[in-house]
Amino acid sequence: MLNFLFRRIAAGIATLVVALFLMFLLVDRAIDPLQDLIESTAPNKQQLIEQRIADLNLDVNVVVRFFQWFGDLLTGDLGTAWRSGRDVSSLLTHAIGSTLELVTAATFLAVILGVTVGIVSALRQYSAFDYIIIFLSFLLFSLPSFWVAVLLKQWAAIGFNDFLRDPVIAWPVIVGASLLVGLLWSLAIGGSPRRRVQVFGIATAANVALLAYIQLTGWWDRPQIGPVLLVVLGAGTAVAVVGVFAGLHNRRALWTALTVVALGTVLYFPMQVVFDSVVESNWLIAGLALLAAAVGYLVGRLYGGADWRLSAHTGAAVALVMGALTFVDQVLQVWGPYFKALGGRPIPTFGDRTPNLGGNYWVQTLDSFTHLALPTATLVLIAFASYTRYARSSMLEVMNQDYIRTARAKGLPERLVIVRHGFRNAMIPLATVVPIDIITLIGGAIITEAVFARPGMGQLFVRSLTDAEIEPVMAYLLVTAILAILANIIADIVYATIDPRIRLDA
Amino acid sequence: MSTPMTPPSGSPVDEHLENEIELKEVEGLSQGQIVRRRFFRHKGAILGLVMLGITTLLALTSVGVGPVPGWWQWTPYQTPSVVDAGRPSMSLPTWLGGSGFVIGDHPFGQDEIGRDIFARVMAGVQTSLMVMVVIGTVSAVIGIAVGAASGFFRGRSDTVLMRLTDLVITVPTIVIGAVIGKIAGGVSGLVFAIAMGLILWTTLARLVRGEFLSLREREFVDAARVAGASNLRIIFKHILPNAIGTVIVSVTLLMSSAILLETALSFLGFGIQQPEISLGQLINQYQQAFATRPWLFWWPGLFIVVIALSINFIGDGLRDAFDPRQKRIPSERKMAKAMEADGSAARANASTVRPADDVRNAGTGS
Numbered sequence: 001m002l003n004f005l006f007r008r009i010a011a012g013i014a015t016l017v018v019a020l021f022l023m024f025l026l027v028d029r030a031i032d033p034l035q036d037l038i039e040s041t042a043p044n045k046q047q048l049i050e051q052r053i054a055d056l057n058l059d060v061n062v063v064v065r066f067f068q069w070f071g072d073l074l075t076g077d078l079g080t081a082w083r084s085g086r087d088v089s090s091l092l093t094h095a096i097g098s099t100l101e102l103v104t105a106a107t108f109l110a111v112i113l114g115v116t117v118g119i120v121s122a123l124r125q126y127s128a129f130d131y132i133i134i135f136l137s138f139l140l141f142s143l144p145s146f147w148v149a150v151l152l153k154q155w156a157a158i159g160f161n162d163f164l165r166d167p168v169i170a171w172p173v174i175v176g177a178s179l180l181v182g183l184l185w186s187l188a189i190g191g192s193p194r195r196r197v198q199v200f201g202i203a204t205a206a207n208v209a210l211l212a213y214i215q216l217t218g219w220w221d222r223p224q225i226g227p228v229l230l231v232v233l234g235a236g237t238a239v240a241v242v243g244v245f246a247g248l249h250n251r252r253a254l255w256t257a258l259t260v261v262a263l264g265t266v267l268y269f270p271m272q273v274v275f276d277s278v279v280e281s282n283w284l285i286a287g288l289a290l291l292a293a294a295v296g297y298l299v300g301r302l303y304g305g306a307d308w309r310l311s312a313h314t315g316a317a318v319a320l321v322m323g324a325l326t327f328v329d330q331v332l333q334v335w336g337p338y339f340k341a342l343g344g345r346p347i348p349t350f351g352d353r354t355p356n357l358g359g360n361y362w363v364q365t366l367d368s369f370t371h372l373a374l375p376t377a378t379l380v381l382i383a384f385a386s387y388t389r390y391a392r393s394s395m396l397e398v399m400n401q402d403y404i405r406t407a408r409a410k411g412l413p414e415r416l417v418i419v420r421h422g423f424r425n426a427m428i429p430l431a432t433v434v435p436i437d438i439i440t441l442i443g444g445a446i447i448t449e450a451v452f453a454r455p456g457m458g459q460l461f462v463r464s465l466t467d468a469e470i471e472p473v474m475a476y477l478l479v480t481a482i483l484a485i486l487a488n489i490i491a492d493i494v495y496a497t498i499d500p501r502i503r504l505d506a
Numbered sequence: 507m508s509t510p511m512t513p514p515s516g517s518p519v520d521e522h523l524e525n526e527i528e529l530k531e532v533e534g535l536s537q538g539q540i541v542r543r544r545f546f547r548h549k550g551a552i553l554g555l556v557m558l559g560i561t562t563l564l565a566l567t568s569v570g571v572g573p574v575p576g577w578w579q580w581t582p583y584q585t586p587s588v589v590d591a592g593r594p595s596m597s598l599p600t601w602l603g604g605s606g607f608v609i610g611d612h613p614f615g616q617d618e619i620g621r622d623i624f625a626r627v628m629a630g631v632q633t634s635l636m637v638m639v640v641i642g643t644v645s646a647v648i649g650i651a652v653g654a655a656s657g658f659f660r661g662r663s664d665t666v667l668m669r670l671t672d673l674v675i676t677v678p679t680i681v682i683g684a685v686i687g688k689i690a691g692g693v694s695g696l697v698f699a700i701a702m703g704l705i706l707w708t709t710l711a712r713l714v715r716g717e718f719l720s721l722r723e724r725e726f727v728d729a730a731r732v733a734g735a736s737n738l739r740i741i742f743k744h745i746l747p748n749a750i751g752t753v754i755v756s757v758t759l760l761m762s763s764a765i766l767l768e769t770a771l772s773f774l775g776f777g778i779q780q781p782e783i784s785l786g787q788l789i790n791q792y793q794q795a796f797a798t799r800p801w802l803f804w805w806p807g808l809f810i811v812v813i814a815l816s817i818n819f820i821g822d823g824l825r826d827a828f829d830p831r832q833k834r835i836p837s838e839r840k841m842a843k844a845m846e847a848d849g850s851a852a853r854a855n856a857s858t859v860r861p862a863d864d865v866r867n868a869g870t871g872s
Contacts, residue, residue, distance in 0.1 A: 015669070015672050015673055015676055016676065018673060019673050019676045019677060022673070023677065023682075023685065026682075026685050026686065026689070027685055029689055030685050030686070030688040030689045031688070138815060138818050138819065138822070139811075139815060141762075141814075141818055142762065142766075142810075142811050142814030142815040142817075142818055143811060143814075144766055144769050144770060144773075144786070144789075144807065144810045144811070144814075145766075145770065146769075146770055146773045146774075146786070146789065146790075147789060147807040147810065147811075150789070150793050150796065150803065151807075154796040154797065154800075439678055440678060442678060443678030443679065443680040443681060444680070446680055446681070446684070446774070447680075447770055447773070447774065450773075450774055451793075461681065461684070462684070462774060465684060465685065465688060465776070466775065473685075476681075477677060477681065480677060480678060480681060481676045481677055484675070484676050484677065484678070485676060
């Protein structure tokens, strides 16, 4: 393992250096730092040009300049962006944070949504649902992301902000949308015609009820989760998680999940006081999330039984969801003042923070969320399509294997066959695709950031390339290349960890 | 399903039947005929082919190619006076809620200085199609050459060539594309497309290498070598035709991502520069006008989607056509009905056919 790591890292560093060298030559060829001076009409033009050539060492051969830059890099100096005179490392630090926020959010959402939809679509192969999903993924795959981004920006954001001014959905629209949702659910769950009708009815009714609740309680003016929704959503999640991963007949798992929901609801009230009295940070929230998962795990462990691990995992998952809901509730509690501070247009279309907003941790979090909404949606739309296709094809491949037939033949219930034998094995190829896809997403972030003017790495790259500053461009390339090489190594290691047939030492 | 015999009880009935249908269908046909048949069976692919054909024809004939003039009254660069604030003059037929079907002088509208959007979009479609074809050709040639050389000769040349592809993969395509596009985009669209082809060949090279690695161990290659064929002859006459399915499918999909890459780069300003017109560049140019003149923004995007979607569907059809494991699977309902009919016939002959089971398996695609 260590041997493998050393070899890969050494090869990676060699590739990195050569790639950086070639890119330096290319970038140097692509930019022209003298262009604005050559086009200028200043009387002392010649002198200015000579001045800049001397400043930027342009009379030195490009290869020599690469090694100067590379030498500086080894001492940890990324240079300065000459036009603005700012230090590249400080530019980069902020930019990386902004981009990572975006890419992480997009990856999470896209993987969860894409894999779920892809697997359901594979299980219903050649059904109407499957065809809809295939067509949808083709369509999303063919959408130019910049076009979608501009559309979202000019249409969705402005439309939604206008909607919030007078948040009333017409009843026919509510019923129509609910019928559509009901139809999708019944297609996705499938089964006998009677079951389909049942699912259709229940899903439509639930959707109408949800939208009616939101409409009638004036939810849009004071969006919150609150204890009531917390219980409903928590219990729903608990039943869903247990139903899929353990089976509702597994009483210990079910009780674990419901206990965790009850515990979370009881803790909701003291937590309000706690959140008011401490200074929050991302670390604290992450710590609390871990704590919640640990408590959930413990509850499952205490319920015991032969299969206590299953209950413990279920408990931890439900606890995480409860924690997340509480967190979202806290964030939404500052919605009112935030809404007012932004003049009633809470979905911004540019930047990654509202300047001079002030406010506590929750306001800042809400602010970053609203700024993330549109760029993330853009990235998710594109990535979702590819994850759906991966998940679908890999699940189809797995479900045709002999061990699935064996599992069915020995009488396992279909849920177990799908979750334990099918799903787990279908995840193997996906685990190797995700790290590499993240690199594609970082590339895709260039476009998203350009449209939404998020000051991330992509923006830095585009602006520096246009402004003929080579140092920030090279710093950007350095970061993406390192990430790409790491992603490939991680993909190999993940593959070897989850698939015992692969051995890295061989 | 007109199979006269039911297989003996106990064997996987549906699979056997399916294979038999498939074999019967392809009896006496050449590989090319089989592929063509399967492709034409794919409705999505045919639809894509038709859409792409219409788009290409429209783009080529309306504004003409190079010096040859087209039938459309405006060229992309003419600036007639702005009519009706540049609104599109095309309207839908009355049964679609419009005010009667007319095309008018400027069906897609005009921009702020009066240029005809239809002509500009058509010119953009031409550029995008040209870029797509050139990128596809260049990367196919390089990808096949590199993949074939490293897969066939293995050893040192393989290592060198694969390190070379690693090098290209290290940086996201759009980033290299931006840098190279900035160099080549200003020169001309053709140079830009060739330059893009020079960086997009890596996936294809890896796929071709994989194919070659497995095909070179097959008996027919040994036979060719014993018969005295040269390496080049083995590569091009014996192995490549067997790998052609992978190549065609992969090049098609590459072309659809190439068109998105080109438009994205032109949108960022690192692609095709004015006065040449590209769809991405049009969108970039008109994105500020979205609030006042949304039609400037809709049409170029719509055409990108149409082209990319058609190519993706064609690619899917080709993949199905070339995939030897591909079986024609009827819809669940048809399968159930056939099984029922078959089952009742079978019950008369053998006693242990399980219609319910077969139907379920057919649904999950085993």
